[in-house]
Amino acid sequence: xxxxxxxxIQQPEKRYKEKEFSAKIPFTIKRERYxxxxxxxxxxxxxxxxxxxxxxLVVYSIPSFKALGIHFLYGKTWDPVNNVFGAYPFLLGTxxxxxxxxxxxxxxxxxxxLFLGEYYPEGWFSNLLxxxxxxxxxxxxxxxxxxxxxxxxxxxxxxxxxFGVLPYGVGILTASLILSVMIIPYAASxxxxxxxxxxxxxxxxxxxxxxxxxxxxxxxxxPYAKSGLLAGILLSLGRALGETMAVTMVIGNSSLIPKNIxxxxxxxxxxxxxxxxxxxxSVYLSALIELGLVLFLVxxxxxxxxxxxxKRFSKI
Amino acid sequence: MENTIIKxxxxxxxxxxNHVVKSVTMDIPKNNxxxxxxxxxxGKTTFLRCINRMHELAPDARTEGSLKLYQDExxxxxxxxxxxxxxxxxxxxxxxPNMSIYDNVVAGYKxxxxxxSKAERDDIVEDSLRKAALWMEVRDTLRKKGTFLSGGxxxxxxxxxxxxxxxxxxxxxxxxxxxxxxxxxxxEELLIxxxxxxxxxxxxxxxxxxxxxxxxxAFFYMGExxxxxxxxxxxxxxxxxxxxxxxxxxxx
Numbered sequence: 055x056x057x058x059x060x061x062x063i064q065q066p067e068k069r070y071k072e073k074e075f076s077a078k079i080p081f082t083i084k085r086e087r088y089x090x091x092x093x094x095x096x097x098x099x100x101x102x103x104x105x106x107x108x109x110x111l112v113v114y115s116i117p118s119f120k121a122l123g124i125h126f127l128y129g130k131t132w133d134p135v136n137n138v139f140g141a142y143p144f145l146l147g148t149x150x151x152x153x154x155x156x157x158x159x160x161x162x163x164x165x166x167x168l169f170l171g172e173y174y175p176e177g178w179f180s181n182l183l184x185x186x187x188x189x190x191x192x193x194x195x196x197x198x199x200x201x202x203x204x205x206x207x208x209x210x211x212x213x214x215x216x217f218g219v220l221p222y223g224v225g226i227l228t229a230s231l232i233l234s235v236m237i238i239p240y241a242a243s244x245x246x247x248x249x250x251x252x253x254x255x256x257x258x259x260x261x262x263x264x265x266x267x268x269x270x271x272x273x274x275x276x277p278y279a280k281s282g283l284l285a286g287i288l289l290s291l292g293r294a295l296g297e298t299m300a301v302t303m304v305i306g307n308s309s310l311i312p313k314n315i316x317x318x319x320x321x322x323x324x325x326x327x328x329x330x331x332x333x334x335x336s337v338y339l340s341a342l343i344e345l346g347l348v349l350f351l352v353x354x355x356x357x358x359x360x361x362x363x364x365k366r367f368s369k370i
Numbered sequence: 371m372e373n374t375i376i377k378x379x380x381x382x383x384x385x386x387x388n389h390v391v392k393s394v395t396m397d398i399p400k401n402n403x404x405x406x407x408x409x410x411x412x413g414k415t416t417f418l419r420c421i422n423r424m425h426e427l428a429p430d431a432r433t434e435g436s437l438k439l440y441q442d443e444x445x446x447x448x449x450x451x452x453x454x455x456x457x458x459x460x461x462x463x464x465x466x467p468n469m470s471i472y473d474n475v476v477a478g479y480k481x482x483x484x485x486x487s488k489a490e491r492d493d494i495v496e497d498s499l500r501k502a503a504l505w506m507e508v509r510d511t512l513r514k515k516g517t518f519l520s521g522g523x524x525x526x527x528x529x530x531x532x533x534x535x536x537x538x539x540x541x542x543x544x545x546x547x548x549x550x551x552x553x554x555x556x557x558e559e560l561l562i563x564x565x566x567x568x569x570x571x572x573x574x575x576x577x578x579x580x581x582x583x584x585x586x587x588a589f590f591y592m593g594e595x596x597x598x599x600x601x602x603x604x605x606x607x608x609x610x611x612x613x614x615x616x617x618x619x620x621x622x
Contacts, residue, residue, distance in 0.1 A: 253464075258427070258460060259465075261424060265481040265482065267452070364516065
């Protein structure tokens, strides 16, 4: 006590500063404490929410699982009137539309990633393209559905007449085409970031050996960025698997196993969206929820796989 | 000068509005080791990169004046062909991380899509690695990734990769500044050995290095070629005041 008073007497300016500082302490410490608490609360809240989603899906799908068992996954008939629920046609529909969409979109998304990441990373045209790509991701999916119905369906119908198959217009192919456009931004922007990260010294090494730009991309940029490009593609696959509205509008909503890519079909998401309001029996409702659970698991696995590839990649 | 391989006359280079290399006139003789030194920001690296047109990777780069390889104007040769004749080694060792030591040496051929038979490739790899004094150390691990080597070994691998293309000129941009003293001296010995077959131009920040290994030294200051002479001559009696100040350590 004595020492401190001495100090204060010796240094009058410092006393003033200390006083001000000590007056501030309770408030800053309190703020720090509340700030931290609110952050922890938000974090825990999110975890609880995700777990609650999972629990709800599991609990509500128990009746269906009890009634149908594992047969649910490979049953080929979906007949709500007779209480027969086999999800196989929808599983198939989901996988076919998603992978077809992926195959259609990959050339575009990788070209865009290379163009924006390596060829023209700056400039007004690059900015315009970048914003356009981001806008594709921002358009509500119901608008894609409309566009599909009014533009894509007539085109596909015309195509089907030429091929001599039943000209529905709606069907697996139409849904895949819509999806392929919708998922381009995910792989493209992810790929752009990774392509941009290719070290300049590796590119310079290749240029100094007399490489053209194409050769640099082919032998330096792509090998360097390939896991990142793959991760982007996986993320866009996750998006394609879960997309509901646009697909429901153009896929034709048939519960039969699609015979070819022109035939109408259904995906897990589109069945749920379409039939939820009219699900009368408890098993029917529960079967739809079980479909949701399967979809949830598949997209979760795809997302985790994509993230783990990115993680492994960013360590190198 | 006889045996001139590179001849600059009033050569200028800009990045945007920044005049980096100012009216340089110099002749570089064949099978000589020429050092380019000077304080940082003096334009020595840019000058080096102008010789194989690597500076053109920057979008706003431009040049003026004449720079000839033998009788041909460098800026009339397609950069892709030019760079196959003028090899380059960089400040930081940059072997391709996705390729083995073997593939790194023949990377120039692979990148340019030149097909070689297995025997030809084996010859080129052994010959280049021997010339780069790396063969004895790596001949049993040719299939391992080049990035597993030490820094000095990686840099010698990069030299092997450059000379595998059988260039006329070898440009080195501060090749030892990221290396330890032991690796540095092994690279220096290698360079003295290599000038029998190649014309070497080395940019260095290190005067002692220039004094140790070069036949001629060019001293750049603020983008200008302040002095260019036989190395001994220059270090014993520099003619230019700026060179004198630099060599005596009045600025660096």
